Ligand SMILES: NC(=O)C1=CN([C@@H]2O[C@H](COP(=O)(O)OP(=O)(O)OC[C@H]3O[C@@H](n4cnc5c(N)ncnc54)[C@H](O)[C@@H]3O)[C@@H](O)[C@H]2O)C=CC1
């Protein structure tokens with residue numbers, strides 16, 4: 510496969526716009542689909558997506574459109590950049606438009622409520638394509654830092670190694686370094702679970718706790734993530750990589766993380782509704798994924814105590830203080 514000429518990115522939020530910029534900076538012609546026509550117009554006229562990435566100039570090779578058919582026309586890669594719980598519905602609408610043999614790339618980090626499926630499973634099912642045509646991108650990738658050209662690495666995973674290498678080539682720039690992987694389960698479970706652990710870290714920060722607490726949550730969060738992943742067939746080593754530990758550390762530590770910020774508001778005593786209002790429509794995936802991941806863990810007999818308390822704080826009225834006491838008071842055990 511040569512350098513792709515056309516790539517579509519469907520979803521012009523923080524990460525969709527940023528990843529579209531990376532692809533354009535890597536030399537591709539990128540069509541970015543925005544749900545709202547005024548966002549597409551703003552990008553084309555001002556080279557800026559002010560609602561999501563204020564102050565970031567977007568390259569000329571990136572064009573925006575509100576017409577999905579136009580965006581995906583003859584695209585070698587179709588990148589899906591919408592929140593995970595909306596992916597099924599959005600993709601069902603795009604499915605008839607998809608070019609034959611295009612690689613479908615999911616950027617979403619979550620587990621679908623009700624079906625408990627990973628995003629690549631949703632994509633393969635709804636687009637009616639074999640799993641070999643589905644790829645995911647996941648790593649320590651806070652959109653605003655990448656949009657500012659700060660150096661970072663990531664993982665592009667696909668069961669078909671040749672497609673993974675083609676995607677790696679398509680998004681490789683001087684500031685964005687992608688590594689390939691074929692462990693879809695490990696990469697996707699890492700990406701979904703780290704959002705929940707970031708909520709826990711945010712809650713702890715909101716309660717006034719410091720680095721020992723964060724570090725304990727990150728490390729035990731990684732342990733429960735890996736337990737679930739391995740039960741689902743992942744390679745244990747994936748959790749020590751960029752999409753595992755790498756993303757977990759970035760998301761749990763950064764004030765740029767929406768999940769961590771959301772958790773911090775809960776820890777300070779705000780209600781779920783208040784924290785949601787403050788998010789201004791931007792997605793905090795962990796708030797929903799804590800429930801689907803918890804159910805997935807139950808189904809496979811895996812203990813995920815941090816995920817369990819995050820779910821109960823978000824959805825069952827458990828207060829952050831007693832949640833902390835509960836985690837610390839669990840039965841003593843070996844590491
Ligand atoms: N922002 C970041 O730093 C990163 C985000 N991600 C993941 O990428 C996915 C997308 O995230 P962002 O672009 O940051 O989200 P966002 O909230 O900034 O933007 C979401 C985009 O999806 C569109 N959309 C389409 N249908 C929608 C619907 N029914 N409801 C809501 N929005 C809809 C919105 O118009 C918007 O353009 C998430 O799964 C997130 O976890 C992954 C890596 C980095």
Ligand SMILES: O=C(CO)COP(=O)(O)O
Nearest residue numbers: 648649650651766767768
């Ligand atoms: O996935 C991310 C960083 O890798 C972004 O995290 P948030 O969705 O919490 O902002």
